[in-house]
Amino acid sequence: MKKAVVIGGGVAGLATTALLLRDGYEVHLVEQNEQLGGRAGTIELDGFRWDTGPSWYLMPDAMSHFFQLCGTTIEEHLDLVPLEPAYRVIDEHNERVDVISDIDVMAELFESREPGAGAKLRAYIDSATKVYNLAVDGFLYTNFTNFIPYLSPGVLRLLPQLLASLSTSLKVKVNAQFRDAKLRQILSYPAVFLSSDPSTTPALYHLMSHTDLVQGVHYPRGGFTAFIKALISLIDDAVLHLGTPVTAITTNGRNATGVQVGSEFIDADIVVSCADQHHTETQLLPAALRTKPEKTWQHKQPGLSTVLVLAGVKGELPELLHHTLLFSSDWDDDFRTVFEGFHADFPASESIYISKTSATDTDVAPDGHENLFILVPVPADTSIGHGSAYGEESELVGRIAAAAIDQIGRWAGIDDFQERIVAQRTIGPADFADRYNSWSGGSIGPSHTLAQSAFFRGSNKSRKVDGLYYAGATTVPGVGVPMCLISAENVLKRLHGDKSVGPTQI
Template sequence: MTTAVVIGGGVAGLATAALLGRAGLEVTLIEKNDLLGGRVGMHDQDGFHFDTGPSWYLMPDAFDRFFAQLGTSTEEHLDLVPLSPAYRVFSEGFAPVDVESGIENVEKLFAQLEPGSAATTRKYLASAQHTYDIALRRFLYTTFRTPAPFINREVLPQFGPLISLLARSLQSWVERDFSDRRIRQILQYPAVFLSSTPRRTPAMYHLLSATDLVDQVRYPRGGFRKLVDALTQLAVEQGVHIRTNTPALGISTQPGPKGRTQVTGVRTPDGHIPADIVVSGADLHHTERDLLPKQLWSVRSWRRKDPGISCIVACLGVQGELPELVHHQLILSADWERDFAAIAPTASGTAHDFSRSVYVCKNSATDPSVAPEGCSNIFILIPVQADEHFGSGGSPQVETIVDAVISLIEERTGAALADNIMVRHTLGPTDFHREYHAWRGNAIGLAHTLWQSAFLRGRNASKKVDGLYFAGATTVPGVGLPMCLISAENVVTRLKEEGKLRRD
């Protein structure tokens, strides 16, 4: 039986381990922390239950496909609740706007905000859906091992438009069609969830509007820990040996055929775990710099990469139900160019600045189990520049920013937060660096810029070490929970392409 070690017990690591176990491998998964889930974190205190990581459930087809491969279904593991509205937008200087998913709903809303825009809206959403469908069929579930994804009857006629979408920014693509600031912000803010900014994100990613505006936004009752629980259960059912509190100290190698280097296992504090295959679901920079011998990674290549953004997370347990807030809301500044300048890698703002355009989640609006009766569970995401020295939760730098954002939220929404806080828990870029080995303390993964998208983002197999593969947000296809599940499947696909697993 072929043996495999998976490094990292985040979503990508758990998913990869489960699929490899299903394929008949003897799999050991190691995780440095005491809890599984990686950036899908959690914090429980005084009856409040917080998700400290991902909080949007999008691309349901990706989840359905993953669970089906393990002989089960999403419905068997997750209780999904449709959200209405999908989210609320507080754009500075305007009354709040509720966004309901569905083409007709969005067309009606945008026509109210910008009279005469109905036809343009329908065309924009059709383009988003079309681009999303092509990406799903041709560019996400692929290893880019060969040019096959580009050489087919579906893609070749679209090659010119797709190149144009890659070369043009999301900002210019949206602003070409719409002039109302609220519409522009609704269509551009998803760049933040790609660890980037609208000016640096290719227009190809307008496809994201198909996931929240065309499709329905959902929430897994009980929080995203339920996804981690499901992945853990499935991995165990497939015979995976899970070892927490077991950091990887190094990836072992030896000379292989034809002058190549071959993986032989993983070193841990408890000893060496031999393996024919190693899959790292850990941060790619950490994997290459800290776990491989120095001669097997390139300092120069990382100088050209964009780490993406980081963030400060504030989890607040608040007395009162805060009716001004729904499940998801975006609180956006009028001068959001300044906000994006503050978080870009070449930030023009002052050191350790932050974005005044923030995301707030109140999942107690949908799920009473996450907060005591009559209370609200509040999650605030504040984008900041990626810098592992920025500060951790509880540090003066982080707490000062959280205080400022709480005041900002109160001012723009009318929700009474500051005087009613019962529980407060914060995280900063330094925590992401320490807990997850995140490069420069980034919070989401490498930015989706032109040079870090699709086949330009990288590979899911090492160029220098045979038997070493990668999964997760820092490799292909990209950031987000669905992408992590897809990256797990792509590892299995690559092993089949290389003849190391039997094709079904």
């Protein structure tokens, strides 16, 4: 039996452990925090329970495929609730637009706001669906070790469209087709799920609109806490090392031999680091064995960070749906603030996201109360500070949280919103750095710019250390829960010498 050490107990670490166990490995999973789940954690206070990370359940096909790969089904583990409307958009004038995962309904909405936009939306979504299917079949479940499949007639037929989508930005693609500001925002905002600015995100990623407008938005009852529990149920045979930071990846020449944890050594035939790749490369490896030394990160984009506000509110909040987005009219200024360092004195976006899980789960808040997860995009900058969830809140994180609460009250028309908050905790960029070793305190992962997408994002295998592999949001194929599951499968493909593209046949 071969032995593997997996570093990091987040989604990618749990998924990698599950697949390696099923493949016959003895697996030691090492996690520096006391709980598994990584960013997909949970906090409880005064009868409220908040997920602290992922909240949008997208790409259900990728989710289902992973559990089938593990010999089970998603339905055996999760109760998935379709959300209709999928989400609500509110602006500073309290104008509300509800987004429905139905193309006919959305085409009518687009047409009502801009003559001719309904037909344009249908063409846009048709393109998004084709590109999404192409990505799944050829660009996500692969290590780019075999380029012959990309010479197939299907890919060559779409090549002009692909090249055009790579040579322009999502912002340009959307703005060229639609004039209405709200419609532009609805189609551009998915870039944030990619930790990216629409102006630097390749138009190829308009495929994201397929995930919410065609596949639909779901919620696993129990939240992503339930999803993490489902993953944990797949790794009963793993040896867990919790509260155990890895201090070094050990080597013999160019071969990985295990990991150092304090004064102890865990030997292994292979090491899979699901930790932040910047941390892995610059802190866990000796300088001579770093594929990506510090200097190679200087011109990379770490993506966005966030100030998270976990709020327990007395009384009902019908103004907010399960998912609600506040879209500022200063849209471009918001992205410059987050990605270009504008407004350093108050580096927070006014385009924020709110998840009211109490709309779907009755046990996340006391009777007569609501549970809110508020996400404020900020730059990936640890100097913004810590929140109150794990220690002392910085002055700036406190100001950003207060401003977001005030904004929600004004924009959503909840006059006494601040006074109704009975429980609150915050999380800041420094918390992401401390708890997850995230590069620059980023909360999602490196942006999906052209230079950081597909095979440009890097390899999931070290070029200098044999037996060292990478999985998670900071490597291929990218950020988000589904991508982390796919990254685990790609490690298994790499180990098997499987050069196929597309999901593993089950």
